Amino acid sequence: MMPDLDRRAFLKLVGGGIVVLVRLGPSPALAQFGRGYPEDFNAYLRIDEDGKVTVFSGKIEMGQGVTTSLAQMAAEELGVALDSIEMVLGDTDRCPWDMGTFGSLTTRVFGPVLRKAAAEARAILIELAAEKLGVPRDRLVVRQGVVSVRDEPGRQVSYGALARGQAIARTLGEEAVLRSVEEFEVMGRSVQRLDAVAKVTGKAQYAADIRLPGLLYARILRPPAHGATLARVDTSEAAAMEGVRVVEEDGLVAVLHVDPEMAGAALGRLRPEWNAASPGADTDGVFDDLLSRAPAPEVTGVKGDVEAARTAGTPVLESTFRKGYVAHAPIEPHAATAQLKEGKLTVWSSTQTPFPLRDELARTMGLEAERVRVITPYVGGGFGGKTAGRQAEEAARLARITGQPVQVAWTRAEEFFYDTLDPACIVKIASAVDGDGRITLWDCDVYFAGDRAAEIFYDIPHTRMRVFGGWMGPGASAHRFAVGPWRAPGANMNVFARESQIDVLASEAKVDPVDFRLRNMGDERMGRVVREAAKAFGWTPQPAPSGRGWGVAAGIDSGAYVALAVEVEVDRETGAVRVERVVCAQDMGIVVNPEGAIMQMEGCITMGLGYVLSEELRFDGGRMLDDNFDTYELPRLSWLPRIETVLVKNDALAPQGGGEPPIVPMGGAIANAVFDATGERIFRLPLTPARVKEALGKRRAG
Amino acid sequence: MKKSIGFRLNGQPTTLDTEEDRTLLWVLRTDLGLTGTKCGCGIGACGSCTVVVDGTAVRSCQTTLMEVAGKEVTTIEGLARGDELHPLQQAFVDHGGLQCGFCTPGMIMNAYGLLLEDPRPSREKVVDAMEGNLCRCSAYKRILEAIESVASSNGGRS
Numbered sequence: 001m002m003p004d005l006d007r008r009a010f011l012k013l014v015g016g017g018i019v020v021l022v023r024l025g026p027s028p029a030l031a032q033f034g035r036g037y038p039e040d041f042n043a044y045l046r047i048d049e050d051g052k053v054t055v056f057s058g059k060i061e062m063g064q065g066v067t068t069s070l071a072q073m074a075a076e077e078l079g080v081a082l083d084s085i086e087m088v089l090g091d092t093d094r095c096p097w098d099m100g101t102f103g104s105l106t107t108r109v110f111g112p113v114l115r116k117a118a119a120e121a122r123a124i125l126i127e128l129a130a131e132k133l134g135v136p137r138d139r140l141v142v143r144q145g146v147v148s149v150r151d152e153p154g155r156q157v158s159y160g161a162l163a164r165g166q167a168i169a170r171t172l173g174e175e176a177v178l179r180s181v182e183e184f185e186v187m188g189r190s191v192q193r194l195d196a197v198a199k200v201t202g203k204a205q206y207a208a209d210i211r212l213p214g215l216l217y218a219r220i221l222r223p224p225a226h227g228a229t230l231a232r233v234d235t236s237e238a239a240a241m242e243g244v245r246v247v248e249e250d251g252l253v254a255v256l257h258v259d260p261e262m263a264g265a266a267l268g269r270l271r272p273e274w275n276a277a278s279p280g281a282d283t284d285g286v287f288d289d290l291l292s293r294a295p296a297p298e299v300t301g302v303k304g305d306v307e308a309a310r311t312a313g314t315p316v317l318e319s320t321f322r323k324g325y326v327a328h329a330p331i332e333p334h335a336a337t338a339q340l341k342e343g344k345l346t347v348w349s350s351t352q353t354p355f356p357l358r359d360e361l362a363r364t365m366g367l368e369a370e371r372v373r374v375i376t377p378y379v380g381g382g383f384g385g386k387t388a389g390r391q392a393e394e395a396a397r398l399a400r401i402t403g404q405p406v407q408v409a410w411t412r413a414e415e416f417f418y419d420t421l422d423p424a425c426i427v428k429i430a431s432a433v434d435g436d437g438r439i440t441l442w443d444c445d446v447y448f449a450g451d452r453a454a455e456i457f458y459d460i461p462h463t464r465m466r467v468f469g470g471w472m473g474p475g476a477s478a479h480r481f482a483v484g485p486w487r488a489p490g491a492n493m494n495v496f497a498r499e500s501q502i503d504v505l506a507s508e509a510k511v512d513p514v515d516f517r518l519r520n521m522g523d524e525r526m527g528r529v530v531r532e533a534a535k536a537f538g539w540t541p542q543p544a545p546s547g548r549g550w551g552v553a554a555g556i557d558s559g560a561y562v563a564l565a566v567e568v569e570v571d572r573e574t575g576a577v578r579v580e581r582v583v584c585a586q587d588m589g590i591v592v593n594p595e596g597a598i599m600q601m602e603g604c605i606t607m608g609l610g611y612v613l614s615e616e617l618r619f620d621g622g623r624m625l626d627d628n629f630d631t632y633e634l635p636r637l638s639w640l641p642r643i644e645t646v647l648v649k650n651d652a653l654a655p656q657g658g659g660e661p662p663i664v665p666m667g668g669a670i671a672n673a674v675f676d677a678t679g680e681r682i683f684r685l686p687l688t689p690a691r692v693k694e695a696l697g698k699r700r701a702g
Numbered sequence: 703m704k705k706s707i708g709f710r711l712n713g714q715p716t717t718l719d720t721e722e723d724r725t726l727l728w729v730l731r732t733d734l735g736l737t738g739t740k741c742g743c744g745i746g747a748c749g750s751c752t753v754v755v756d757g758t759a760v761r762s763c764q765t766t767l768m769e770v771a772g773k774e775v776t777t778i779e780g781l782a783r784g785d786e787l788h789p790l791q792q793a794f795v796d797h798g799g800l801q802c803g804f805c806t807p808g809m810i811m812n813a814y815g816l817l818l819e820d821p822r823p824s825r826e827k828v829v830d831a832m833e834g835n836l837c838r839c840s841a842y843k844r845i846l847e848a849i850e851s852v853a854s855s856n857g858g859r860s
Contacts, residue, residue: 063802063803211732383838606840628745629745636833
C-alpha cells in the first residue's frame with residue numbers, strides 16, 4: 001500500500017478547491033478495512049470555487065440529527081453560514097472510510113476533528129486572503145464566508161474567490177485553534193434540522209424508495225421458526241404465475257416480480273416442507289436456560305473485601321432483576337436495492353454501517369471492495385438494529401442471479417424475526433446498608449448485559465462486579481436469536497438493576513431516595529445532576545413508599561450524566577402504569593444544538609416507556625409469537641408524559657453523547673415510582689399490567 | 703382482470719389500466735412513483751401509509767384501488783403548493799415534530815384528515831385521532847405541539 005500515491009489519485013478525483021483531510025487517529029480497523037481509499041484520513045471537507053462547503057463523512061443520518069449538528073460545527077469553525085454547508089454522508093464511493101454510526105460517537109469523537117479541520121481550512125483561507133489583500137493576517141476578520149480587513153469593510157474577498165484556481169490539500173495538524181464557547185455563533189444555538197423540509201414533503205428517500213428501470217421486488221421464503229430447516233419446496237405453482245421469477249440457490253428461495261404485491265402472492269404459492277426446529281425455552285423459561293449457559297465472568301470494579309462485608313453482620317439484601325428480549329422496531333423495516341452493472345455492485349441500503357457492509361458484500365459476492373458501492377439514503381430509525389446487513393446481501397445475490405436490479409424490503413414479520421434483539425438478561429445484586437444509611441456492600445453479577453453504564457458512582461467501601469457475557473462476544477451465542485446493540489446496549493438493564501437496588505436500600509434505611517443517593521454519592525458531577533433533577537421536579541423528601549408515586553434514578557452513558565425524576569399513577573384494578581411526568585437533568589458538556597439535544601432527551605424518555613412498560617418479544621422455542629405492532633406494543637401518543645428537560649451547564653467539558661443517555665435510567669425511575677406508589681417492587685422488565693397486578697394481588701392476599 | 707380505473711390524485715385526473723383489487727399503497731409507490739407514502743407494517747397498525755381519500759384519512763395499505771375509483775386522493779406529495787409548505791408541514795418543521803422522518807408523511811396526512819373533519823379539535827380528540835400513528839423515535843411531544851399549533855390558528859388550509 002502506498003498511501004501517498006493513493007492520496008494523489010484521490011485528490012485528482014476530488015478536483016480543485018481547498019480540501020482538508022480529517023484523521024481520527026490511528027486505528028487498526030483502518031488498516032483492516034480501508035482498501036481502495038487513502039488510509040490516513042476519515043473525512044474531508046472541501047471549499048469549492050463557488051464558495052460552497054461540502055463535508056464528506058461515512059456517518060449516516062437516522063433521525064438523530066447529525067446532518068445538522070455536524071454542519072453546525074463545520075460552519076462555526078469555518079465562519080460561514082449554516083446553509084452554505086452541504087453534508088454528504090454514508091456513500092462509500094464519495095466518503096472516506098468510517099466504522100459506522102453507533103455508540104453516540106459522532107458528536108463526541110468525530111465532532112472535535114471535524115471542527116479542527118474546519119478551523120484549519122479557515123486558517124488557510126485567511127492566509128490566502130492576507131496575500132491577496134496585501135495585509136497581515138491579524139488585520140483580517142471572517143464573516144459569513146467573506147474575509148475583510150478590519151475597519152475597512154470595502155477591502156474584502158470571499159472564500160469562493162480564494163478557492164478559485166486552487167488545489168490545496170492539507171492533512172489536519174494538531175495546531176488548529178478552535179473557537180471558544182464565548183465566540184460561538186452557530187454552535188450552541190438551536191437551529192432547524194437541515195433535513196426537515198425533505199422529510200415533511202415526502203421527498204426524503206429511504207432505501208425502499210429507490211426506483212430503477214427493470215427493478216424487481218423480491219420476497220424470500222422464511223422458516224416458521226429459528227432452527228427450522230427446509231426439507232424441500234415445490235415452486236411450480238408460483239413459477240406458473242405470470243411475470244414471476246423463482247430463484248433457488250444455496251438455501252435462498254425467492255420469488256420476484258415487478259409488482260411487490262404479486263411477489264407477495266407468489267410467496268404464498270410456494271409449498272415448502274420444513275424440518276421442525278428443536279424445542280427450547282419460552283419467554284418465561286429463558287432466564288434459567290440462559291443462566292445455565294452463562295460464559296465465564298470478567299471481574300471488574302473490585303474494591304475492599306466483599307466476602308468479609310457479606311458476613312460482617314449487616315443484613316445482606318439480595319435481588320434478582322430480569323429483562324426479556326426487546327426489538328428495535330424502527331418504523332422503516334430493513335430494505336436494500338441492489339444493482340449489478342458492468343461488474344460494479346451498487347447497493348442502496350438502510351444501514352448504520354455502510355463501510356463494514358461494503359466489505360461484507362465484497363467478501364460474499366467475491367468482488368474487490370472497489371467494485372462495491374454502498375449508498376445510504378435516509379435511514380428510517382436504527383437504534384443499533386441496522387448494523388447487520390442481511391437484506392443487502394440478499395438483494396445483491398438476487399441482483400446477480402436475475403441480472404436485474406432487485407429490491408428486498410422486509411415485512412414487519414421478517415423485521416421481528418431477524419432483528420438483532422436486545423438480549424434477555426439477568427442481574428443479581430447483594431448489598432447492605434448500615435444504621436447511618438451508608439451503603440457498605442455492593443456485589444453485582446451481570447448476565448448477558450455486559451458492563452455498559454454499570455459503574456458504581458456511589459461511595460461504597462466493598463464492591464465487586466462480575467460480568468457473565470454481554471450483547472456481543474461469548475454471551476451472544478448463548479441466545480437462540482440474533483442479539484445485538486440496542487440504544488445504549490446493556491445500559492438500560494444495568495441501570496434498572498442498580499437504581500432499583502439503591503431504592504431497596506433506601507427503603508430499608510427509611511431514607512428518602514434522593515437524600516439516600518446524595519448521602520452515598522461518590523461523584524460530585526452526578527451529585528449536581530441529581531440535585532438539579534430533584535429541584536426541577538419539586539422533590540420533597542419522604543422515605544418510599546410514600547404513596548406519591550415518585551421515583552428517581554441516575555446513570556452515566558456515553559460521557560453524559562443523567563438523572564430522572566418521575567411521577568406515575570398505578571391503576572390498581574388493571575395493573576396499568578401511567579407515567580404522568582418526567583423531569584430529566586443532563587450534563588453532556590458543551591451543547592452543540594440545544595434544541596436538538598432536547599429532542600433526543602424527549603425521544604429517549606418516550607421511547608424508554610416501551611422497554612419499561614410493554615416491550616418484550618414473546619416466543620416459544622424458535623417461534624416468534626409477536627410479529628407485528630398489533631401485539632408488540634410500542635409507546636403511542638396517549639402515553640406521552642409531561643416532559644421537562646434541564647441541560648446542566650458544563651462548558652468546560654467537550655460535547656458528550658446525547659442520543660442514548662436519557663433512556664438509560666427510565667427502568668429504574670419508573671420501577672422506583674411504582675414501588676413508591678404501591679409498596680410493591682417489580683424486578684422484571686417490562687412492568688406489564690399483568691405483572692403489576694399480580695404483585696398487587698400478592699400484597700392483598702399476604 | 704385489468705380495468706380502467708380513474709380517480710383524482712393530488713388534484714390531477716389519473717387513469718390506470720390495472721387490476722382493481724390492487725392495494726392503493728403499492729400502486730402509489732410503484733406505478734405512480736409516489737414513494738412519500740411508506741409501508742411500515744402492512745396491516746394498518748402503524749399509520750405510515752396514511753393518505754386522505756375524499757377528505758378522510760385512510761390506511762392505504764388497507765385500501766384497494768377500486769375503493770378510490772372516482773374519488774379524490776391526496777398524498778404527502780400533494781400537500782405543499784409549489785415551494786410553499788402546507789401549514790401542517792411548516793408546523794412539523796418549526797416544532798421539530800420529526801426525527802428519522804419515516805412516519806412523518808403518515809403523521810402529517812393523518813393530522814390533515816383530522817383537521818379537515820374538525821379544524822379545531824380538542825387535545826383529547828387530537829390524541830385519539832393520532833393514536834394509531836407510531837413514531838419509534840418518539841417525537842410525539844413535538845408532533846402534538848405541531849398539530850395543536852395549526853389547530854389553534856386557522857385549522858389549516860383545506
